[in-house]
Amino acid sequence: MKVNVNDAIFIDNFDIDMRKIMNSGQCFRIKEYQPNYYSIISGNKYVEAFQYPNETSIYLRCDIDNWRGYWQNYFDCSDESTSIEDIYKLAVEYGDGYIKRCAEKSKGMRILRQDKFETLISFIISQRNNIPKITSTIRRLSEAYSTPLTDKITEKTYYPFPSAEEILKGKETLKSVGLGYRIEYIVDACEQVLSKGIDYFDSVDKLKEIYGVGDKVANCYMLFGMHDLQAFPIDVHIERIITREYGGRFSLNDTIKPYAGVIQQYMFYSEKNI
DNA sequence: GCCCAGGAATGTA
DNA sequence: TACATTCATGGG
Numbered sequence: 001m002k003v004n005v006n007d008a009i010f011i012d013n014f015d016i017d018m019r020k021i022m023n024s025g026q027c028f029r030i031k032e033y034q035p036n037y038y039s040i041i042s043g044n045k046y047v048e049a050f051q052y053p054n055e056t057s058i059y060l061r062c063d064i065d066n067w068r069g070y071w072q073n074y075f076d077c078s079d080e081s082t083s084i085e086d087i088y089k090l091a092v093e094y095g096d097g098y099i100k101r102c103a104e105k106s107k108g109m110r111i112l113r114q115d116k117f118e119t120l121i122s123f124i125i126s127q128r129n130n131i132p133k134i135t136s137t138i139r140r141l142s143e144a145y146s147t148p149l150t151d152k153i154t155e156k157t158y159y160p161f162p163s164a165e166e167i168l169k170g171k172e173t174l175k176s177v178g179l180g181y182r183i184e185y186i187v188d189a190c191e192q193v194l195s196k197g198i199d200y201f202d203s204v205d206k207l208k209e210i211y212g213v214g215d216k217v218a219n220c221y222m223l224f225g226m227h228d229l230q231a232f233p234i235d236v237h238i239e240r241i242i243t244r245e246y247g248g249r250f251s252l253n254d255t256i257k258p259y260a261g262v263i264q265q266y267m268f269y270s271e272k273n274i
Numbered sequence: 275g276c277c278c279a280g281g282a283a284t285g286t287a
Numbered sequence: 288t289a290c291a292t293t294c295a296t297g298g299g
Contacts, residue, residue, distance in 0.1 A: 129280075130297090132279095133279075178296060179295080181296085182294095220280075233280075236281085
């Protein structure tokens with residue numbers, strides 16, 4: 001189960017591949033800072049992980065309280081719902097040939113339960129953008145607008161994702177972050193989150209009340225922020241797959257339809273990683 | 275200089 | 288509903 005190894009927790013009863021998750025496009029603040037060593041910033045939290053190649057287990061440098069209080073949920077390792085291990089088997093068994101291949105290539109992928117506000121802003125930034133630039137823009141935004149913290153275990157200083165208040169407080173200088181035309185989208189998102197509360201935004205329709213949030217960003221939020229596994233974000237890559245593999249018409253059978261979002265991640269990861 | 279990037283808003287018919 | 292245009296920025 002979970003064993004303390006010095007200052008790390010050993011997590012070995014879940015199927016998890018840090019490198020695939022890092023390269024899955026669902027998150028933008030996981031970094032492999034040296035081979036097999038990963039730093040992870042999520043919201044205002046920081047943790048480091050180690051994973052031997054070709055292992056399904058990881059070492060996570062945090063205490064049991066931080067595991068139970070945050071990272072267990074972040075990695076979706078609480079067993080209160082259908083597990084990704086079960087969904088993986090369903091995809092391989094009940095998916096068509098293409099989905100089966102995507103799933104097998106993506107074994108170890110998990111749908112993270114990410115900080116909601118960070119997810120919202122990150123995917124607003126993602127529109128008509130590329131992943132390296134999304135990553136650097138989020139880093140610049142964090143460095144300019146949040147107060148740095150120091151992780152107790154690793155003693156590393158990091159910049160949390162800024163709050164809506166922090167962003168609005170300095171909105172005049174947002175131009176220097178390189179957000180481009182998305183500045184007004186982000187300002188509106190911050191203002192609406194402050195006035196309505198982040199938990200107001202629990203559906204695609206409510207999310208689309210935010211200026212600059214459409215179907216794709218809303219579905220990313222539902223999948224990666226709300227962990228709504230039936231959300232199915234359609235971007236240019238998924239669109240290309242639907243055209244190429246399915247002749248323009250795509251649907252899932254009733255067995256795996258509730259987990260369309262997981263299938264989407266399998267497809268997206270496979271498409272972008274050979 | 276040109277082209278593209280995990281889209282969305284706006285205008286037109 | 289369907290389609291075209293435009294939007295700011297940085298990297299190749």
